[in-house]
Amino acid sequence: MVLISVYLFCLVLKLRYLRDEEKAPRYSLFCQGSASTAKEDALLYHGWSYMLLKSGELLDTVFFVLLEKNDHLSVLHFLHQTIALSAAWMAINDITGQVVMFAVLNTAVHSVMYTYYGLAALGPLLRPNLWWKKYVTHLQIVQFITLMVHSDIPLIYDCGCPRIMAGVVVLESAVFTVLF
Template identity: 35%
Template sequence: MSLSLKSMFHERDPVAEQLPLLGSHVPIIALTLAYLAIVLVIGPIFMRNRKPYNIKKVILIYNFLQVIANCFLCYLTIVTFYTHRAEVPDFGCLTKYPNSPTLEKLNIRVLYAFYLLKVIDYVETIFFVLRKSFKQVSFLHVYHHIMMSTFNYYLGTYYGGMGQYASVLVLNCAVHGFMYTYYFMSALNTKMGLWWKKYITRLQLTHFVLVLLHHSYPLIFRPQCQFPKGLLWFAVVQSFVMLYLFGKFYVRTYLRKAQKAVATDKNDKIIKTN
């Protein structure tokens, strides 16, 4: 497996190997297995005969910190790339920047911060379990968290930077900034945070379309791009997978419920008329 990953990512980054939770496979594998055990087995068993925990204050603090962290990473990445745009030969083919110390540091440091955020995201599912909101512990939710954390581990360890995935980081952080703002307002029980829930899913779908386009571009128009082709294809395939899963969720949660509501309203009018 290690040899196949090296051939896909081309190298094992010496800087990333020195960072906590990167380099060795053990931490991310242990964290992911512990996450699965807690949210799918241990948590439900533990909560079976217990009332949901009141952890509103903890959730408010968690959501607020997530908003700050995601918005800051998004802002930092955009501003740094814009400031040093003259040192970026082609925004359609983002790689490493050996001739730009600032962008080179950004490449690994921001990715590392993003990776840590994706690991911290595991806590969100544990909150669902403690509140007995088991419907929210869906396949889409669990798969998305595990995919993001484990992939960012391998991207950092073997490639040592964001490269073309800078677009993923910026878009993902922007969407999560909105998402955790919604969670924060919902935890406050404010009506203002309710009406725009479906638009967050629309933002997520738009995000995956943009990621698909950005990673398809070098495959089609920049075949000489030095960013690993395997990573480009992974982003393309993963974008299609996420579009399908989130699209299915959107149809089931919003479109079908809206259709049922319209049908129910029509039936009520018919009954009243009769």
């Protein structure tokens, strides 16, 4: 999961924000509308990869249920898995524009988070060296707040981004921040 998240993070960052300005315009970090062109095909393809990644993440919920690890399940966990997969599907239908930032931030945070979980799973000898657990939580909260603020922009200014997608991200981020 870490490698896939890092790969998608780098890819979307390159395709949208770090691209050669002469070949195609870069996305604006502030306010970006949809740009449905043939140049978006690569991003759409990787949007499907992102949704498959979210589907894979849903499997941990299935394993928790099958292994009867109910203490690992919470309203936040269930909502996150359900909403994340739904939001990924909706984004695929309009992956361009302002909502691309969601995938960029989400894959970056999940890369850090899964690295921590992977190292913690290696055993008790390594756990004392994982002093940065609280920073993973802080990083997640910063992600939620950043996405909430960033997705407010198309609700105020006409960026050409579907307002329903921006509203979904604002609502999702607010709910996760409150439940976290």
